[in-house]
Amino acid sequence: MKVDKYIGQSGFTSRRKAYDMIEAKRVTVNGKTANFSTKVNPGDVVKIDGEELKVKEFVPVYIAYHKPKGIICTTEKIEGNIIDAIGHPETIYPVGRLDKDSEGLILLTNRGELIDQIANSAFSHEKEYIVTLNLPVRKQFLKEISEGVDLQGVKTKPCVVSLEPNAKRIFRITLTQGLNRQIRRMCNASDYQVIKLQRVRVMNIRLGKLKPGEWRNLTEEELTGLLAQLPA
Secondary structure: OEHHHHHHHHOOOOHHHHHHHHHOOOEEEOOEEOOOOOEOOOOOOEEEOOEEOOOOOOOOOEEEEEEOOOOEOOOOOOOOEHHHHHOOOOOOEEOOOOOOOOEEEEEEEOOHHHHHHHHOHHHOOOEEEEEEEOOOOOHHHHHHHHHOOEEOOEEOOOOEEEEOOOOOOEEEEEEOOOOOOHHHHHHHOOOOOEEEEEEEEEOOEEOOOOOOOOEEEOOHHHHHHHHHOOOO
């Protein structure tokens, strides 16, 4: 295992920050300064700033969180970051993003290798949202966004949309793409303003009855279904 991954799984810090420590020559393996290709084998002694790194037993964590509006999907130590908001005892990372003004389901895990497999739009995993607009939803608008909208030279992929029952200003949309602020931009292109944007599903994981600010562990059934959809 490469030393950056070893440090990341130790719980000491994130893998990204481990890179910075290695670059700053703060890490040694068996007394020798580590580089990015250094590997750690059983019995090796890893030290950071001269202090031996004690590795915790790695226990995989997979949680579903109802991100409230105002929380920022970053691991950076800034006000309102998602990690502090959750306060999980393990070092976890968000899978993808929800912008600050949006709310709803976001997954978090300590298995860094899964994050890109879930979040990368190249794998076409479904993410479902409920959107509230400032004006009644036109049928032509739903047709246009379902077929794809040009956003500054990039056409969005076809998607599934439907008007919510007994609602004039609320529709549901399922994306397999992840352009920056995509739904808001699609709506803005047709002169709509998004009043509320809530993600209710990522692949087979649903928001369900989680209240804003609450989180829960994925069930075994959910986890099995999620992992089955990921690349081997």
